[in-house]
Amino acid sequence: MTWLAARRASGCGSLGLGSSGLGGIAAVFDVMLYERVDVCRRLRDRSEAVVYRCWRTHYVVQSADRIRLPVTASELMDHGLRRWELFREEAPDERSASFPTLEGAIQAFDEEFENVWD
Numbered sequence: 076m077t078w079l080a081a082r083r084a085s086g087c088g089s090l091g092l093g094s095s096g097l098g099g100i101a102a103v104f105d106v107m108l109y110e111r112v113d114v115c116r117r118l119r120d121r122s123e124a125v126v127y128r129c130w131r132t133h134y135v136v137q138s139a140d141r142i143r144l145p146v147t148a149s150e151l152m153d154h155g156l157r158r159w160e161l162f163r164e165e166a167p168d169e170r171s172a173s174f175p176t177l178e179g180a181i182q183a184f185d186e187e188f189e190n191v192w193d
Contacts, residue, residue, distance in 0.1 A: 107132075109167060114177055119193050127181055128158050130167035134177045136184035137167050 110131040117124050122144045128137045138161060140154040161170070171187075174180040184190070 107166065109162075112177065114181065116192060125190075125192055126154070127184070128161075129177060129180060130162075132168045133173040133175050134180040135167040135171050135173045136180045137161050137170060139184065139188075139190065 112129040112131050112134070114127040114129055115124055116127070124142045126140045126142060128140065129135060130137060138158065140157075142150070142154075171180075172183060174183060185192075
C-alpha cells in the first residue's frame with residue numbers, strides 16, 4: 076500500500092486538489108501550496124522592466140522588482156533570494172490582500188506603494 080493510500084485508508088483525507096488540479100492553492104494535510112506567478116511589465120523606454128512576484132492564492136503580489144539594463148546574473152539572483160526570504164517570513168496571503176484576478180492584485184499593489192512605472 077502506498078503512503079497516500081495508507082493516509083486515505085486511515086481517514087486522514089486526500090490531497091484536497093479537487094478535479095481541476097491545484098487551482099492555485101490547495102490544502103495538503105494542513106499545509107498550503109502556492110503557485111508562483113511572475114508577471115512582467117515592459118516600460119516605455121525599453122531599458123527597464125518590472126517583474127511582479129505573485130502567488131496564486133486567488134492572486135497576491137508579494138513584491139515587484141525593477142530590472143534595469145544591463146542586468147547581471149547576480150542582480151537576478153538577489154531578486155530571487157529576496158522573493159524566497161519574504162515567502163519564508165510570512166505567507167503571501169498574510170502579507171497582502173488577495174484578489175480574484177492578477178490585474179486586480181497588481182493594481183492594488185501599485186496603488187498601495189504609489190508605483191508609477193512610466
